[in-house]
Amino acid sequence: MKFLILFLSLFLNSCVHSTHVYAPATQFRPDPVYKSVALIHIKHKLGMATATAFAIQNINNNTYMVTVNHLCERRGRKVVAFTVHTEEAGRKRFKGKTVYSSSENDMCILRLYNTGEQFVPLRFARKVPQAGDRAYTIGAPSGTFPSKTEGYVIGHDLLGMEPDEEGVPKTLLVTTVPAYNGNSGGPVYNEQYEVIGMLAATHKKYPHSSISIHVESILKHLKLYFKKDIR
Template sequence: MEDLQLMDAIERYLRNEMPQEEKAHFEQLRKSNPEIDQLVVEHTMFLQQMDQFGEWKNLKSTLQDVHHQLTESGEITETAPKATVVSIFRKYKKVMGVAASIAGITTLLIAGGVSWYTRQASNAELQQLRREFKIEVANKKNEVLDEVISKISKAPVDAEPISGGTGFLIDGKGYLVTNAHVIKGGSTFIVQNNKGQEFRAQTAYVNYNSDVAILKISDDDFKVHSVLPYSFRKGGSDLGEPLFTLGFPREEIVYNEGYMSAKTGYNGDTLTCQIGVPANPGNSGGPVFNRNGEVIGIINTRLKQAEGVVFALTAKNIIRTLETIKKEDSTFRNLKLPSNTQIKGMDRVQQIKKIEDCVFMVKSY
């Protein structure tokens, strides 16, 4: 009962209903007893909350009442909401238009920038390894003049080759793969094997973006290889894996060896890889083999400012390109990549002897 009386006292005190004498006594009690003081403070706060609650409750009910009454009497009209999606679209039509065009322009700018930069980069820093036929060819021609004359050259009469590179068979029926930049600008193509035999070839497929070209030897005296000695490596290659290359930086076939340097090419290009093999103009389009005689790439560029930084299109990339064109072009349907390497475990000299018949110098007139 004491609590009840205390609470009653607090309420009367807060409402100022206490007689003067009692109030003085209560204030004295409050000062001397912190518990009671605490209770007074707490209850003051609570009563404030109650008062406010009451006020808002009343106000809210008045507002609801007024709203209801005014709607009934028609003095405020509740307009039915419009279809929201349509109205949003209408409202933002312009904004969306502007956004779309900005996105479009940005895309074009970026695409343009990237392709411009890529071209710049390849011009400035990368050297494509096709060979310009100049003095060496002339000298070589003089050296082997009798021999050359004794053979009937298949090259166009009175024409000098524009450029040259290397190519190698991907199908024994006479399909060669090389770099697109090797045959760029040419109209007639002659491929020549290490014995100096020349064969006419035609472009079967060119893609300058991926720098892959396929030539088809169209000469009757080309002897079909029933089985190619090498195959294509389908998986990736490991860093440090020993590699060797064959190519025609000169009129002679040239052997070189090195290692896998990096799994990506220039600027992180994943379609190419970096190899540590000496390469010179003329090596472009040449095959890169691992020690088992599997093609792991095609040499295409080297870094100008650095020694021994050569990039090769990965075999994976080439296989993918071939799969795509096989699907798209029915003339390639019979094209079959060599599946197994025949030269695994062989002595390198033996391997080269097997391979060299399948690697050709590509001359573009």
């Protein structure tokens, strides 16, 4: 009897020891910004130029996007936009043209035709990004689209540039988000998926940093074009 009790005791202890507790898997939250970005092709004299753009408005079955003016160069240029590839629909293609071009702040607005609800317009941050804030972008470095990268905000109009005057829209945003050919025009956004800037270039003096057009400058140009504040 004692042997049986000892055997059961050892057996039960062994069962308890080998029991595994499985925690529920962490719920994955897909990045909604993938539904807002597009790969942009514009034909130039020297060949096809590639960049990124992101949706800001859907009006009358068309989508308005912003990108960098060093891609567009002028109004009226034909563009071709490609969506992020999905298993259900593949990669869709839309035609459009540039409707606003300004060398000031490197701003360009595109209108894509017959897009329906394909693209989800992004929201703009109401809070000015601060040094140390995490930042993300989705773009097409060397044509590889979509590629998501991240970094941190360093500041605005810093690193040898004149600071903004009080009340004047901030011009540039400096981050550690990597910048490569094809990334230009990609949204720079915060952890709430709100736009804080638009990626434009690598900082010449500090190659580990990138330069983006500050959200306040983007909104200034959108107000000029749409004749209203679209924040």
